[in-house]
Amino acid sequence: MPSANFVTRCQNKTTEPSLIFEYELTLGALDYADYSSYVKSISSITRTSELTAGYVDVELNNAGGDFDDFLDDSMALDHAVMISLYFADIAESLPIFTGYIEAIDMGLKSVRLRIRDRLSVCLEKTIGSGESPILYDPAISDVSEIVWDLLTTYAKLDSTASTANVDIDYTSFLLWQTDMNTGGNAYSLRAYLSGPTVGSILNRVADLTNSIFWVNGEGRIEFASAVVYTVGTVPVKKEYVLARNYNCDLNGMVNDIRCYYNLDMGVDIVLTDTSISFHDNSPAADTIEDFDNQFITSGFTAPMEVEVFGSALNNGIWHIETVAAGALTLYADEPALRDEEAGATVTVEKFGYEASTNEWEDSIQESRYYGPSTRAIELTEEDRSIWHYTQTSAERFADEKLDRLSGPIRTFNITTAMLGFLSDIGNVETLTNHYTSPNDSIDIHIQNISYDFENYEVTMNGQWLWSMA
């Protein structure tokens, strides 16, 4: 947290800021040295709430050959760098970006560094596989424990369970964890992961829990939710705002949510036999003939998916319409089977883990028609890799999403001078006295932010939520 003096300098009408560019001398040692005097230019730093990797380009003066290590040192890349806003008169800095050198482009007298944030490394790691899927059971792991395991076990981030953690902002993690597990209203997720990336699953967890994960200026992953967020330090009055744009849009609105929960994973069954044959009954639905009624005895049922292996003509995934004695009927709108006699080693397998007599045990539907439109703008949540386990969890998901999205989407785009450097994703900033009562105090939830060190401006984009009854 910046000191009161630092905040004051960001509010002052005349300021003398500078930036500090620090460079790790020894790989992995975090022994930063100040290389600010070498900086020729620095690109804008943009962070979004959509869990994308952050990048910044920095051009350094290499007239003195200070960065010639990039020529012949294979370990020169991946050094940590930190870019901070600095006020010399109070000798205090505020980190805006921390990352690692990913690539360099060396000219005659300068070198351009492409620097990525910490998150980009972990986003691409995969979890599980079709051969060895990973299961997260809510009886063992709550939502925060799933996220912690994803970040520390699979993304290999620091697992220190304290504020000393260099990769995870432990303070915000604990607050978010408490919120996720709030008694009587806890989120509960179950997951079956057969090869997705950490990034895609974290995005799904964030979406299913109405949370935001992002990398803060210190390079740590930070957490916020509909309940846990940071209130801006200073009201954003007109005197700090260089440009302001308000937008209200029906696009993006959702006012009717059906959320399936407690997906029964069932037990996978493989049927290998020579006593079946495939029949193209076009235009009626196709069938797989089953002389010994093994589909029934093996638990195949509609509307599961099956995958066929080893046939001569009909390998692929098919949807079951009915299972009756002697025949498994497939959906008529599937691509047509081709007539084929029983094969020697044909396998018909339940595809994935969605099959059982209770494919979805329950679903909830919540609607909140609002504003000028009374038509349903529907969202159906039926992810089969990670899903809500309890009705409470599904209801909270729907409630919080409707809080944000059931009315027209109202957003503000604000450009400030120095004041914006105090803000970040997940903050709620208050626009004060921009409009007359009753809109003289408007809370906007920051979703995108861009720091411009060349012009010392910050552009923030945030949503103004409707007050839901």
Place this chain on the structure above:
Amino acid sequence: MGLMQLKDNITATVQFTPIPEYQAPEDQKRLLKYAIDGTLHIIKPYKKHLYFIPLNNISSADATQIITWWQSLTSLLFYPDLINTPDTYYTVNIINRQAPLNNMFPFETIYEGTLELREC
């Protein structure tokens, strides 16, 4: 425009005068920003001095010296106004990405170019 000088830490010295269009950089960059209510914000970010000095009619000997400094990455003492403030100088590097001076066509013995200097 005043007389300028570059000098290394041995004995070599080159004096030159920029072409009339040259504008000296301000001592400190000032960013003026107006808020939507008219409030003026003055931001004075500290940056090292950076000079872009257009030159022509540079002798072959001086051009050779400047290019030698540029190629050898030598730190130099730069006197931006040798007449009026002869005691003011900055330690600089020549940071041109390409050779700073080239033949002033069609003359073969004089050179022109823009010298890019940055305070170390």
